[in-house]
Amino acid sequence: xxxxxxxxxxxxxxLFEGLKPDKMMExxxxxxxxxxxxNQIIYFADEPSNSIFLLKEGQVKLxxxxxxxxxxxxxxxxxxxxxxxxxxxxxxxxxxxAIAMDEAVICxxxxxxxEMLLMDNPKLxxxxxxxxxxxxQKVERGLENMIFKDSYxxxxxFLVNYAKDYGKKIGDEIFIKSSxxxxxxxxxxxxxxxxxxxxxxxxxxxxIIDFTRNRIIIRDLNxxxxxx
Numbered sequence: 684x685x686x687x688x689x690x691x692x693x694x695x696x697x698l699f700e701g702l703k704p705d706k707m708m709e710x711x712x713x714x715x716x717x718x719x720x721x722n723q724i725i726y727f728a729d730e731p732s733n734s735i736f737l738l739k740e741g742q743v744k745l746x747x748x749x750x751x752x753x754x755x756x757x758x759x760x761x762x763x764x765x766x767x768x769x770x771x772x773x774x775x776x777x778x779x780x781a782i783a784m785d786e787a788v789i790c791x792x793x794x795x796x797x798e799m800l801l802m803d804n805p806k807l808x809x810x811x812x813x814x815x816x817x818x819x820q821k822v823e824r825g826l827e828n829m830i831f832k833d834s835y836x837x838x839x840x841f842l843v844n845y846a847k848d849y850g851k852k853i854g855d856e857i858f859i860k861s862s863x864x865x866x867x868x869x870x871x872x873x874x875x876x877x878x879x880x881x882x883x884x885x886x887x888x889x890x891i892i893d894f895t896r897n898r899i900i901i902r903d904l905n906x907x908x909x910x911x
Contacts, residue, residue: 696737697763698810706804713796719789721862725781732770732777735797738762741787742862745779746870756870758821759784759863761849768811770794771801784862829873832911837872838882839910842892846901857901886910 699707716739719725725736728747738760745757745766757779760766766781771794792800801808828837850857863871865879872879886892891907893900901907 696739698737698765698807698814701806702804706800710792710800713800714790714792716788716790719783719787721783721785723783725783725789726767726777728777728780730777732767732774733794734767735765735770735792735794736767736781737790737792738764738766739788739790742784743787743789744782744784744867746782747779754870755873756867758818759845759871765811765814768815771798771811772815834872834874834878835882836911838868838874838879839886839907841868841872842886842899842901843904843908843911845899846904846907850901855902857904859899859901861897861899 699710702710714737719741725743726734740762743760743766745760747755747757749755767777769778801811828840832840845861846857846859849861850859852858864876865883866876868874868879869876874882883892883894886907887894889906891901891903891910893902
């Protein structure tokens, strides 16, 4: 997975678009790049927030565990996303855990080096502010869904957004390569695994979706959206 150079990944990361070549080379020197195995922990909750991460390949989930051991998945990250960025907002310890869902490539930079980069690049600073704002909006929408939608609507809402974020349109259908289990979807939608299985089987029977162990197919996105 590390066949491409670190600088190649950085140059193809939208966050750094427009960064001057000398700043790009400086960033390259200050970052480390690592191959992460499937299910490997990147960081645990309560660890010191002293690094920022850039996801280059693979998927990463951010989750929290309640006192009774239940997992709540906060987000599923795709290539091109930054995480751990709350370290620069004053967060001293992680509030969530980050886990690789499949093989991943991650670049890491220290909080101090990233803060220096932001001070030297006002446009990059604005991009980070926008990213944090968009993530907060996404959390707020998630809370609204938890409060105002029933469990089946929440599951359907998740599938619609998952298709938009990760899907590849082929003809009239959307194919999503997915390593999510039904329990993962339950954790993302505040439902139970049994409810997710029942809901997805109903959608399959109606020919709105289809799924296998490693793939979800959205056969009729319009009907899925109307069911939210």
